[in-house]
Amino acid sequence: MLKNYIKIAWRNLLKYKMYSTIKIGGFAFSIAACILIGIYIRHELDYDNTYPDSDRIYRVVGEENDQGQISKGTAFPAPLNKAIQADLPDVEFAGRLMPNDLFYGAGSNQVTTSENPESIYEEGFTYIDQSLLDLLQLPMTYGKRDHALDNPNTMVITQRKAEKFFPGQNPIGKIIYLNNNHKIPYTISGVIRDFPSASHLHNYDFLLTLSGISFYNGEQDNWNASNYVGYLKLKKGTDSKIFEKKLTTQILQKYVIPVMTANGIKNPEKEASKVRLSLQPVKDIHLHSADIDDYKHVPRGDIRYIWLFGGVALFILFIACINFINLSTAKSASRAKEVGFRKVVGSYRSGLVNQFLTESMLYSFLSILVGILFAWLFLPIFNEISGKTLIFPWADWWLLPSAICTALLIGLIAGIYPAFYLSSFRPIQVLKGNFSKGAKNPMLRNGLVIFQFAASVLLIICTMVINGQMQYILNKKIGFDKDHVVILHGTNTLESNISTFKDEIKKLPDVVNATIGDYMPIRMSGVKRNGNGFNRVDKRLEVGNVQGQFWQVDEDYINTLGMQLAAGRNFSKAMATDSQSVIINESMAKSLQLKDPIGAQITNGTTYTVVGVVKDFYFESLKGNVIPLCMSLAKSPTMVAVKVKGTDLDKTIQRISSVWKSFSPHQAIRYTFLDEGYANMYSDVNRTGNIFTSFAVLAIFIACLGLFGLAAFTTEQRTKEIGIRKVLGASVNGIIQLLSKDFILLVFIAIVIASPIAWWAMNKWLEDFANHINIDWWVFALAGLVAIVIALFTVSFQAIKAALANPVKSLRSE
Structure with a gap:
C-alpha cells in the first residue's frame, strides 16, 4: 500500500510541475535558512565548553549600583x-590576564626570532599568570604546563605560531x-594547542608571563589602577x-x-556598599556579556540575538508550511474527482488521509535534500555576512x-490540514459537478497569509531601523575629525627616532x-582601552575614584584630530x-x-596639573556615554597618525612609505584609516543588519x-464568475482590480x-545605544x-491570466 501511495504522490508531483516546484522550492529555501541559523546558534552555544572542569571556572565581574x-x-x-588566593580557601586557582594594549608587549608587536631577523607583525599578545595555565589546563604540544611561565621573560605560544x-x-x-x-x-617555554574558534580567548597566540x-613602580601592589581580568x-x-x-x-x-x-x-563604608563582586561562568562570557564593560578582545555574541535568529528561522519555516497548505488547497478542484472516484470504489477516509500525508512527506523529504544542498552552497556567503568561519557538519x-525526523515532522504539520480537507469531499456532489471549489470558510487561509x-x-x-542606526553612527559628528587620517602601526620600533620620523612626515606636501601617541580614539583591533582610577589631590571628591582612560599623546594630537579645547591650553614643547x-575631557x-x-x-598614583579641558568626543562607542579621559605627554x-589632504591618497601613501623605509628598512609599513577603524567598532551592528536584510528578503520571497498560491486558489474558485463578468462587458482592468483588492x-x-x-x-534594541x-x-x-507593491506584482500574474482567459471555456459546463 505504501508503495502505491508513493507512486501516486510521485505522479502528482510530475503532473503539477509548477506547483510542485513552488512547494519544494519554498520549503527548501526555508529549510536552508533554518540549517544555516542552526549551525550558527550551535557554534555560539558551544563557546568555552572545552576546558576541563569548565563548570567550576568563572570570571570575576564587578558591579556598582x-x-x-x-x-x-x-x-x-x-x-x-x-x-x-590568599584569603579564600574555596579557590583552587586564581589567575590574571592582561589583554590591554596599554602596556608595552600586549596587543600587537613586531616579532623577530634568534634565527630570522625579519620583522613580522603579529597580533594576539597578552600577559597571563602561570596559575591561569593551570586553571584552564591548556593542552601542550611541546613543553610542560607546570611552571611554564614561572620565570621572567618566558612565553607560551600556540601551535600555529610555532x-x-x-x-x-x-x-x-x-x-x-x-x-x-x-x-x-x-624564551619560549611551551607550545599549546590553538584555542578553538568557539573560545573567547581564540585570538590569543602569544602568552607572556606576568612573573x-x-x-611601573608599585604597580603590582596598586589598588587604584584597574587593568587585569581575573579568573x-x-x-x-x-x-x-x-x-x-x-x-x-x-575584599x-x-x-x-x-x-x-x-x-x-568621605564615608568609605557607604561607597563600598554600592559595590559587589560576582562570578560569571566561563561558558556565559560569549553570550551573556552585553551589559558588561569588558575588553571584548574577541567579538562577543549576544543571547538575545540567539533567541531572535532562532525565532526568525521558525518564522520562515512556518511561512513555508503555510505555503504548502495554501498551494495544496488551491489545487483542490483538480483532486476532487480523484477523491470522489476513490470513495465510490471503496476507499476509506483514513486511506485517503494516509495517501495525502504520504504525498506531503515526499515533498518534505525532497525539500530537505534540496535544502541541505542550498545550505551547503550558501554557507560561504553566510559566513561572510555573519563574520564567522562555520563548517557544514557533514561528519556529525x-x-x-x-x-x-525534521522531514517527517514538517511533512506531518504541513500536510495534515490538506489531507483531512481533501479527504472530506462528498463523492456524490463531486461526481455530479456540484462541488464547491474551496473551503466554505476562507478565514484560515486569509489568516495564514496575514501572518x-x-x-x-x-x-x-x-x-530599515538597524541600517538607519548604522548610517547615523557613521555620519554623526563625534567631536573629532576621523576623515583622511592615516594611522601608522608598529612605529614603537623606532624608539627614540619616532619624533624625528614624525617631523619628516610633516614635511611631505600632501x-x-x-601626531604620535599610544592610542587613537577608536578601539584598536576590537580591544577596549581601560585606564586608571583618578582622584583629586585635595581629596574633596565625595565619591570613590573616577574610572577613566589614560592616553599618552603629543602637542600635535588635538590639532591633528580636529578636537576642540573648552578651556585652558594645549601642550607646548616650550x-x-x-x-x-x-589635558582632561569635560566628562x-x-x-x-x-x-x-x-x-x-x-x-592616579602620580600627581598631574590640569592645563586644558578638551570638549567631549566619542572614542569608544555610541552605545555608551562619553568616558572620562586624561591625556599626558607621550x-x-x-x-603615528597623519592627517592628509586626501586629493591623491595613493601618492601620499607612497611618499609616507618612502620615509618609513628610510627609517626602518627591514620592517614593512602597516597602516589603517581612522574612519575605517571607527566603522569597524560597529561591525556587529552591521553584521546584524546584513543578516536581517538577507532573511527579510527570503521571508518576503517565500x-x-x-500569496501566489492563494491567488491561484481564488482565481480557480471564481473562474465562472469572471467568465460571466467578461460576457457582461467587464474590462481587463476591472477584473484585475476585483481579484487584487482582497489581497491588498x-x-x-x-x-x-x-x-x-x-x-x-x-525601541528595545535602540536602548543599547546612548545615542540613537x-x-x-x-x-x-x-x-x-x-x-x-510586492504583493501587487505577485497577485497581478494570476489576475491578468484570469482576466485574459476565454470566458467560453469557463462557462462551457453551464
Missing part, C-alpha cells in the same frame, strides 16, 4: 587575585624579540552564590575600604537522523599634520612643566567635580509564493499588526508600501 544605575566591569587592580616561526622544530628554548628590542629576549613584571576555579562542592558573598565581604572590608580611607573618600552523527506578510513587514522594518601636566572634569579645572591637581608612543486588504491588515510589534522591538535615531512614521509607511 549608583542610585539604581548598575554598571558592570571586568577590570581589576593587579593585587586582587593574589588577595583572593609552525610559522619554527617549522618542523621543537620551539622550546627558542628566543623571540618584540619590536626589535634585543635587550629583552623572550617579575611591574609596568577563578572553585574547589569541588563550592556553591558559587555563597562564595560571591564571601568574596565581596572579604571590600580588608582591602577596598582601607584604600578609600587612605584616598580621603546527528545530521542524518535530524534530517529524517506571512506580518512577519515579512516586521523583518523589513527591523532591517600632509596637513601628524613648557618644561608639561611633562607633569594633563572627567564633571566626574571629578572640578568647577574650575585649570590648575587643579589630580592623581613617554612611550606606539603609533511569503510571495504563498490582507497585506494592509498585516502591516497594521506588524507595525506596533516592530516599533516595540526596535528616532523611529519615524515614514519607516512604517515605506515598509508597508514595499509589502503592498
Whole structure:
C-alpha cells in the first residue's frame, strides 16, 4: 500500500510541475535558512565548553549600583587575585590576564626570532599568570604546563605560531624579540594547542608571563589602577552564590575600604556598599556579556540575538508550511474527482488521509535534500555576512537522523490540514459537478497569509531601523575629525627616532599634520582601552575614584584630530612643566567635580596639573556615554597618525612609505584609516543588519509564493464568475482590480499588526545605544508600501491570466 501511495504522490508531483516546484522550492529555501541559523546558534552555544572542569571556572565581574544605575566591569587592580588566593580557601586557582594594549608587549608587536631577523607583525599578545595555565589546563604540544611561565621573560605560544616561526622544530628554548628590542629576549617555554574558534580567548597566540613584571613602580601592589581580568576555579562542592558573598565581604572590608580611607573618600563604608563582586561562568562570557564593560578582545555574541535568529528561522519555516497548505488547497478542484472516484470504489477516509500525508512527506523529504544542498552552497556567503568561519557538519552523527525526523515532522504539520480537507469531499456532489471549489470558510487561509506578510513587514522594518542606526553612527559628528587620517602601526620600533620620523612626515606636501601617541580614539583591533582610577589631590571628591582612560599623546594630537579645547591650553614643547601636566575631557572634569579645572591637581598614583579641558568626543562607542579621559605627554608612543589632504591618497601613501623605509628598512609599513577603524567598532551592528536584510528578503520571497498560491486558489474558485463578468462587458482592468483588492486588504491588515510589534522591538534594541535615531512614521509607511507593491506584482500574474482567459471555456459546463 505504501508503495502505491508513493507512486501516486510521485505522479502528482510530475503532473503539477509548477506547483510542485513552488512547494519544494519554498520549503527548501526555508529549510536552508533554518540549517544555516542552526549551525550558527550551535557554534555560539558551544563557546568555552572545552576546558576541563569548565563548570567550576568563572570570571570575576564587578558591579556598582549608583542610585539604581548598575554598571558592570571586568577590570581589576593587579593585587586582587593574589588577595583572593590568599584569603579564600574555596579557590583552587586564581589567575590574571592582561589583554590591554596599554602596556608595552600586549596587543600587537613586531616579532623577530634568534634565527630570522625579519620583522613580522603579529597580533594576539597578552600577559597571563602561570596559575591561569593551570586553571584552564591548556593542552601542550611541546613543553610542560607546570611552571611554564614561572620565570621572567618566558612565553607560551600556540601551535600555529610555532609552525610559522619554527617549522618542523621543537620551539622550546627558542628566543623571540618584540619590536626589535634585543635587550629583552623572550624564551619560549611551551607550545599549546590553538584555542578553538568557539573560545573567547581564540585570538590569543602569544602568552607572556606576568612573573617579575611591574609596568611601573608599585604597580603590582596598586589598588587604584584597574587593568587585569581575573579568573577563578572553585574547589569541588563550592556553591558559587555563597562564595560571591564571601568574596565581596572579604575584599571590600580588608582591602577596598582601607584604600578609600587612605584616598580621603568621605564615608568609605557607604561607597563600598554600592559595590559587589560576582562570578560569571566561563561558558556565559560569549553570550551573556552585553551589559558588561569588558575588553571584548574577541567579538562577543549576544543571547538575545540567539533567541531572535532562532525565532526568525521558525518564522520562515512556518511561512513555508503555510505555503504548502495554501498551494495544496488551491489545487483542490483538480483532486476532487480523484477523491470522489476513490470513495465510490471503496476507499476509506483514513486511506485517503494516509495517501495525502504520504504525498506531503515526499515533498518534505525532497525539500530537505534540496535544502541541505542550498545550505551547503550558501554557507560561504553566510559566513561572510555573519563574520564567522562555520563548517557544514557533514561528519556529525546527528545530521542524518535530524534530517529524517525534521522531514517527517514538517511533512506531518504541513500536510495534515490538506489531507483531512481533501479527504472530506462528498463523492456524490463531486461526481455530479456540484462541488464547491474551496473551503466554505476562507478565514484560515486569509489568516495564514496575514501572518506571512506580518512577519515579512516586521523583518523589513527591523532591517530599515538597524541600517538607519548604522548610517547615523557613521555620519554623526563625534567631536573629532576621523576623515583622511592615516594611522601608522608598529612605529614603537623606532624608539627614540619616532619624533624625528614624525617631523619628516610633516614635511611631505600632501600632509596637513601628524601626531604620535599610544592610542587613537577608536578601539584598536576590537580591544577596549581601560585606564586608571583618578582622584583629586585635595581629596574633596565625595565619591570613590573616577574610572577613566589614560592616553599618552603629543602637542600635535588635538590639532591633528580636529578636537576642540573648552578651556585652558594645549601642550607646548616650550613648557618644561608639561611633562607633569594633563589635558582632561569635560566628562572627567564633571566626574571629578572640578568647577574650575585649570590648575587643579589630580592623581592616579602620580600627581598631574590640569592645563586644558578638551570638549567631549566619542572614542569608544555610541552605545555608551562619553568616558572620562586624561591625556599626558607621550613617554612611550606606539603609533603615528597623519592627517592628509586626501586629493591623491595613493601618492601620499607612497611618499609616507618612502620615509618609513628610510627609517626602518627591514620592517614593512602597516597602516589603517581612522574612519575605517571607527566603522569597524560597529561591525556587529552591521553584521546584524546584513543578516536581517538577507532573511527579510527570503521571508518576503517565500511569503510571495504563498500569496501566489492563494491567488491561484481564488482565481480557480471564481473562474465562472469572471467568465460571466467578461460576457457582461467587464474590462481587463476591472477584473484585475476585483481579484487584487482582497489581497491588498490582507497585506494592509498585516502591516497594521506588524507595525506596533516592530516599533516595540526596535525601541528595545535602540536602548543599547546612548545615542540613537528616532523611529519615524515614514519607516512604517515605506515598509508597508514595499509589502503592498510586492504583493501587487505577485497577485497581478494570476489576475491578468484570469482576466485574459476565454470566458467560453469557463462557462462551457453551464
